[in-house]
Amino acid sequence: MNMRIVLHIWRQRNRTAQGQMVRYELPNVSEHMSFLEMLDVLNEELTRKGEDPVTFEHDCREGICGCCGFMINGVPHGPQRLTTVCQLHMRHFRDGDELWLEPFRAAAFPVVKDLMVDRSSLDRIIAAGGYVSVNTGSAVDGNALPIIKQCSDMAMDAASCIGCGACVASCPNASASLFTAAKISHLALLPQGQAERDRRAIRMVAQMLEEGFGYCTNAGECEAVCPKGITLDNIARMNRDFLKAAITYLEETAAAGGA
């Protein structure tokens, strides 16, 4: 079945330019298309007409790389739960639907062009401590360290985060708490992550704030829109780790003669 879809898309040439919504009409959208394939069709048409195609980020189109993501009618990745926009198919829309597409908005996500934003702030949060400091070559046998299956499974749940930034875009405070907490939890749940657990929590949370992300006020929007089902308990775990570390870790480093 083919449908007529009206799109209002945020067009902005670059980071500093003024942006505006522009209306496009697509008369012939197949229900089997993915949302991004619909935009491909629009872009091909714009190109043929000599207009500038719409810029949007994408790569894997399988819901795993975390490249894609913009707002559809105010919701990151659109209406289908647990689904990135590259995996969203047009069969979930109706003939005549009118949709508003906008980039993820947050102070820490400046617009690059149209629907594309700069999320390098998320990388810098990871760089602040989202790892286990183990150089290549220094590992013991993989089975030397048995890990309770349940812990490992929970760590995997947290580690499934694709870093798309939907949590930030949905949050009234533009907080990156769910993202940061997912990495803190992934490593805090595993024995390998214990040695640096305090330092990690302190440094990652500090970096998050430094990047201009807001505080978490438990609005819970992030969990509702997360395409990978990352849950709020991770934020609770991060807060506990942060509080505990704020007391013990600072004391330890002070005793050792520095921070």
Next chain:
Amino acid sequence: MALNLDAKIPSGPIEQKWDNARFEMKLVNPANKRKYSVIVVGTGLAGGAAAASLGELGYRVKAFCFQDSPRRAHSIAAQGGINAAKNYQNDGDSVFRLFYDTVKGGDFRAREANVYRLAQVSVDIIDQCVAQGVPFAREYGGVLANRSFGGAQVSRTFYARGQTGQQLLLGAYQALERQIDVGTVEMFYRHEMLDVIVVDGRARGIVTRDMVTGAIDVHIADAVVLGTGGYGNVFYLSTNAKGSNATAIWRAYKKGAGFGNPCYTQIHPTCIPVSGDYQSKLTLMSESLRNDGRIWVPKKEGDTRKAGDIPEAERDYYLERMYPAFGNLCPRDIASRAAKRVCDEGRGVGPGGKGVYLDFAESIGRLGRDKIAERYGNLFEMYAKITGEDPYQDPMRIYPAVHYVMGGLWVDYNLQSTIPGLFVLGEANFSDHGANRLGASALMQGLADGYFIIPYTLGNYLAQVKPGGVDETHQECVAAKTEAEQQMKTLLSIKGKKTVDDIHKELGKVMWEYCGMGRNAQGLEKALGLIPQIREEFWKNVNVPGSGEELNQSLERAGRLADFLELGELMCRDALVREESCGGHFREEHQTEEGEAKRDDEKFCHAAVWEYQGADSAPARHVEPLNFEYVHLAQRSYK
């Protein structure tokens, strides 16, 4: 000019070669390491692992990727798992067996010494990843879980649900971010490499385009490492990420790096079939599904009944019938060709008859829905999302799709290309998989190259050269930069009638038709006539909107397509000359009576290495002979 194809295979028995090589290597004194700078292009498993490990050693590293973050490299999409000869299952695995399986699976077209080393270091990879916190699947006792995968008769595959590539890449990415934090690695994201700079016969830098501002810059280093992935997107439709491209290796080829076995392509048997002409990419359904799913088509031609209405007796479980020993788990190339064959016979299912069933009814009955959901839940969801059908109810429909390329830049045992100082890792090189890659072995190779091989072999190279000595004003740098700028200008000035994708789809059709699952001389010759025409059309009639001084996705795609249009031709040439069938390269003229690939070891027991001879001359074909001392040449049999 002849290429230097000395593979530099170390002396000694195969088990000792890598040890011997490491002992003989020259070392860079720890205090001197920071005097050396290294460029790593690509932050997938291969490049990411390399950049992180080289940073840890103390080299000054500049890393590049075209995505907005190193974490998004195409490796992230790998689903099924990673092999390692741990023998944790006590089921008869060993380094030798993994080596043997890989050589045999590759249809005797890989270099034994490299494959053996790959099997050796496979065990270290798992240890390293576990130490990083990669949440591999575990048993209730807390030990690591394994599964058997892609035709292996032992359980040696480690996995993290259906997201193994994601978790391994995040491990490498986190290690990389740690080095960025301490300042050994400088990361350039949204940067596309457009050329290598060769000075006095050595790779000394690259030309890049900042994809946000359009600025074209030169970066200098003492060595260049490419981990830029595979070129399956030459077919337009493939399971690769949309941005995967050949530009880095192709431009290196044009600067003198030999290209090994360009025609070796892997077609994966289990992908979701095409649904319409707007199709932008194909989605893989992990082959681990073949452990519990049964593949069939109706016995009758043109049977349009629903799957559930076709009685058992009227179904043809053709893999189980043709290959009783391996059944649904036979290697990828064999499973793909069998699917094509039954569809060509008119027994395919779904729109256009281009599909076969992958049916879980029996295993759901035996193991229960929950068990199947635990094993494959995310894959079933993905299938349901894309097709709107419920695979717990009705069988999946699958069809083969281009998935991986075994071909790539030729490298010696040290992973160095024919340009000194230019090293190539991961899918971008031609090395370890011969004419066919086994499932779960690409992740293994990428990480082996990045974590455990390049840190040694690159050190050996650097120890023999002086750091520095070239800057941006060198004439080779200026020339390479000017050429890249000129190409951008030309692409933007054509303003023709066709879009980049129009032309890419045309190329893709020709490649799939004539250089895909089945190839023959007539078709390949036809393709060799058509591709130059498409290329000419591109340079006359493509429309790249916008300018070069801004983010311009059409321009990015046009640059990549320009390279695919040349690479496609080389693939067809290579396929035409290789008058035999081996692994993923199936020449219809060369098959056994049962329709299996027939090698010609007398004439083709070698790697073909192509040398660029300029735009107006045909490339030259050289060979690296392959010797099999440990695994004896034999016809593969999976019956």
